[in-house]
Amino acid sequence: MKNANSVNILAIETSCDETAAAIIQDGKRIISEVVATQIDSHKRFGGVVPEIASRHHVEQMTQVLEDTLQKASLSMKDIDAVAVTEGPGLVGALLVGVATAKALAFSHQLPLIGVHHIAGHIYANQLIESFQFPLLCLVVSGGHTELVLMREHGDYEVIGETRDDACGEAYDKVARVLGIPYPGGPHVDRLAKQGEDTLHFPRIYLEEESYDFSFSGLKSAVINTVHNAKQKGESLKKEDIACSFQESVVEVLVEKTYRASKDYQVKHVVVAGGVAANSRLREALGARFKDEDVNLSVPPLSLCTDNAAMIGAAAFNDYKKGAFSGLELNANPGLDLEQYGKR
Amino acid sequence: MILAMDTSTDVLTVSLHDGKEIIEEYSSKNKNKHSTRLMPAIDRIMKEAKVKPEQLTKIIVGIGPGSYTGIRIALSTAKTMAWTLNIPVVGVSSLKALCLSAIMSEGYVCSFLDARRGLVYAGLYDKEGKSVLPEMNIHIDQWIEKLAQYDEPITFISPDAAHFQSLIHERLGESANFGGPGHQLIRAGLLAEYGKDMAPTDPHLLVPNYLRMVEAEAKWLEAKRKSDNER
Numbered sequence: 252m253k254n255a256n257s258v259n260i261l262a263i264e265t266s267c268d269e270t271a272a273a274i275i276q277d278g279k280r281i282i283s284e285v286v287a288t289q290i291d292s293h294k295r296f297g298g299v300v301p302e303i304a305s306r307h308h309v310e311q312m313t314q315v316l317e318d319t320l321q322k323a324s325l326s327m328k329d330i331d332a333v334a335v336t337e338g339p340g341l342v343g344a345l346l347v348g349v350a351t352a353k354a355l356a357f358s359h360q361l362p363l364i365g366v367h368h369i370a371g372h373i374y375a376n377q378l379i380e381s382f383q384f385p386l387l388c389l390v391v392s393g394g395h396t397e398l399v400l401m402r403e404h405g406d407y408e409v410i411g412e413t414r415d416d417a418c419g420e421a422y423d424k425v426a427r428v429l430g431i432p433y434p435g436g437p438h439v440d441r442l443a444k445q446g447e448d449t450l451h452f453p454r455i456y457l458e459e460e461s462y463d464f465s466f467s468g469l470k471s472a473v474i475n476t477v478h479n480a481k482q483k484g485e486s487l488k489k490e491d492i493a494c495s496f497q498e499s500v501v502e503v504l505v506e507k508t509y510r511a512s513k514d515y516q517v518k519h520v521v522v523a524g525g526v527a528a529n530s531r532l533r534e535a536l537g538a539r540f541k542d543e544d545v546n547l548s549v550p551p552l553s554l555c556t557d558n559a560a561m562i563g564a565a566a567f568n569d570y571k572k573g574a575f576s577g578l579e580l581n582a583n584p585g586l587d588l589e590q591y592g593k594r
Numbered sequence: 595m596i597l598a599m600d601t602s603t604d605v606l607t608v609s610l611h612d613g614k615e616i617i618e619e620y621s622s623k624n625k626n627k628h629s630t631r632l633m634p635a636i637d638r639i640m641k642e643a644k645v646k647p648e649q650l651t652k653i654i655v656g657i658g659p660g661s662y663t664g665i666r667i668a669l670s671t672a673k674t675m676a677w678t679l680n681i682p683v684v685g686v687s688s689l690k691a692l693c694l695s696a697i698m699s700e701g702y703v704c705s706f707l708d709a710r711r712g713l714v715y716a717g718l719y720d721k722e723g724k725s726v727l728p729e730m731n732i733h734i735d736q737w738i739e740k741l742a743q744y745d746e747p748i749t750f751i752s753p754d755a756a757h758f759q760s761l762i763h764e765r766l767g768e769s770a771n772f773g774g775p776g777h778q779l780i781r782a783g784l785l786a787e788y789g790k791d792m793a794p795t796d797p798h799l800l801v802p803n804y805l806r807m808v809e810a811e812a813k814w815l816e817a818k819r820k821s822d823n824e825r
């Protein structure tokens with residue numbers, strides 16, 4: 252049974268290779284959460300195959316929803332709104348979630364809320380700790396590397412972003428060069444712990460004032476180093492390559508975040524996205540902000556990867572504003588974060 | 595009250611059937627807009643008929659073959675509604691749905707869809723709509739060869755008929771007939787009529803009828819088969 256004054260949002264996320272649903276109370280409390288992962292199915296291809304992801308979503312979606320309600324001992328009568336990731340992401344995968352959410356909202360005549368995937372990642376932090384504004388978020392994932400400034404709930408300004416590869420993408424490419432299986436990021440992190448920064452790859456800061464990122468140069472440096480060593484018949488320790496690469500990535504991420512937090516005098520710094528699970532990044536951010544008068548939150552590992560709880564957390568804000576979507580809601584693989592915040 | 599829908603081809607089609615007759619039907623050809631238009635179309639015919647979601651008793655859905663994305667839009671919608679409203683759902687092949695506008699004609703009916711690169715998704719049915727040949731994804735030449743062994747006249751039904759009409763006439767001659775333009779489309783009204791007494795499927799277990807493996811998976815299986823043979 253639900254408590255009369257609270258708001259329960261049933262949220263759905265299918266933007267990539269996880270079929271996920273969750274029930275979130277008042278944007279802050281996870282009542283239940285279910286994720287059906289497809290990692291094993293995509294592993295054999297060395298990456299996510301979009302059509303296969305879509306096929307799994309349509310097969311698993313209703314079962315995931317049923318399990319989510321059952322875990323919460325709730326029925327659709329206890330739900331106040333249905334939220335779904337509208338974009339960005341894989342269009343075919345997003346479409347399954349969107350069609351499902353619309354059918355649910357229509358069947359029970361509930362408000363429908365389309366949510367931006369990155370807003371979701373940012374709001375994963377709200378499940379742990381209330382936001383203090385102005386807030387700065389470092390978004391790091393397989394598809395995104397951004398610094399987002401928030402002056403209030405639902406207001407997003409992208410002050411820096413990657414000019415080429417996303418940070419997670421660079422991890423995956425380096426993993427491939429090192430012959431590490433998909434998904435590469437966590438493996439590189441693990442290897443790096445046993446190595447040392449012997450190669451000291453370049454730290455790419457771009458222009459002095461810029462909060463933008465670039466990882467393609469670093470990626471090329473790693474590939475060239477491995478290639479040259481191979482030609483000369485020298486052997487490099489995989490652990491050292493992983494560690495040297497990771498140190499370069501983390502240093503730039505942490506320094507740019509630190510500088511932006513000073514320039515904008517923020518009260519709260521949060522981290523979001525799959526790469527937020529990286530142990531070295533978490534450690535380095537902790538050290539950098541330790542003596543600062545800024546609150547730093549890093550989500551627990553379970554909330555770094557794609558999940559529906561974060562979508563429910565972000566949707567609560569739209570619910571309060573009454574920013575609902577119509578039944579014509581579509582999947583939008585190129586949805587813009589700043590525009591999403593303005594509607 | 596029965597709700598039927600299909601979005602596996604360029605035509606979006608929805609209908610309401612009260613168990614005796616079709617009471618609402620809406621079809622629209624507008625490729626790539628199925629995602630934005632399916633739910634509003636359902637909302638519209640239900641409002642017209644003053645039917646509330648909880649008054650629905652059964653859902654019938656075209657499960658493909660056809661556009662992969664299109665199939666999943668109707669299927670996600672139908673599965674979710676059936677599961678959450680706790681009513682039965684029936685999946686009908688979209689080729690079967692397509693043949694329904696011609697099954698009263700003399701001889702057999704072949705419904706097919708262009709699957710590109712010379713391939714078609716095709717099925718062959720008798721007057722009652724029973725399958726004569728299993729539905730398959732096959733090269734048009736091979737499919738015509740299979741059809742050539744029957745003496746019955748065959749009526750061809752397809753939104754893509756124009757691409758193949760002269761080829762089919764050339765090979766099969768007078769025994770090949772083509773449905774008129776208004777009969778070349780899937781109609782949810784006929785889908786409801788056909789599926790209304792069919793046995794339902796557990797909504798969790800209802801899956802698309804793609805008739806084709808994902809290319810990456812087919813390649814992976816082929817490579818695996820080769821390496822297994824070498825061992």
Ligand SMILES: [Zn+2]
Binds near residue numbers: 392524525556
């Ligand atoms: Zn994500």
